[in-house]
Amino acid sequence: MNTLFEITGLSQELAIYLAIDITIAIVLLGAMKFVSGLSAQVNATDELSKEDNFAFGISVAGSIAALGIVLTGAITGENAPSYQMEIIGMLSYGILGLILIKVGRVIHDRLALNQIDKTEQIKARNITVGLVDAAGAIATAIVIRAVLLWVNGIDVNTFVAIIAGFFVSQAMLVLVTRIKERQYAKNNQNDSMQEAFANGQVALAIRYAGQVISTALAVTAASYFLEYNPETLVSTLIAWLLFSVVMTVLVSILTTIAKSIILWGINLVEEVDQQHNIGVASVEMAISISIALILTALMA
Secondary structure (H helix, E strand, O other): OHHHHHHHOOOHHHHHHHHHHHHHHHHHHHHHHHHHHHHHOOOHHHHHOOOOOHHHHHHHHHHHHHHHHHHHHHHOOOOOOOHHHHHHHHHHHHHHHHHHHHHHHHHHHHHHOOOOOHHHHHHOOOHHHHHHHHHHHHHHHHHHHHHHHHOOOOOHHHHHHHHHHHHHHHHHHHHHHHHHHHHHHHHOOOOOHHHHHHOOOHHHHHHHHHHHHHHHHHHHHHHHOOOOOHHHHHHHHHHHHHHHHHHHHHHHHHHHHHHHHHOOOOOHHHHHHHOOOHHHHHHHHHHHHHHHHHHHHHHO
């Protein structure tokens, strides 16, 4: 064992910290599957294996991936002063992340996609809604992770900042959903995007996933410009929201330009909205996320 420590450069103390973090992370990821079944009022194991509900599986996968993203924000950084503090910090951030992901799902259901019942649609094996649900959870997690990396310490102000940052992200996701709904209605004789989700238009869900995830990445860019200070938390969060709007608009403009170049000669409305072309929608999603990632990296 000592030889292993010498080869890897790890100390025994650091190895214990890593073991604590990994153990708690695995336990919390397992808990997410249970919580997903509980919130949907089904047995998660039966729904995944006996019922072969792919939509539920996609939704659970999105929730687990989302919690994994949040936990990277809790793990990244210096170790706590003691093992006990490390356990408390990891559990606190992990449980808070789990709760916020589920609360984000409720907000997404009630405000963003208020015309459909996502839970019932997923029970009914609607893969499209499962994809939309997973994308919303991942987008929420991206912002929560950014806030976790932004704040310092574990106190009341820290948790206030995390929760406030969470609501900033939800406001942006609702706003983007409304804008995309209007665009869809304008391009499709006032048809409803939410109704299209309910009707199982997978291509549309893939495009939407790219849009909400790229929005979340744009929102995180503000953390590189705003310094965390508990004394100016309210004004800083307002600035974060305003900066998020600016970054979201910038990402949207750059994505539109990139799509017009990369997908030159392809009628996106016809291919995705009307012909349900999953391939074209996947390229759209990749472009949206890529532009947001590049812009976020440049801001960093």
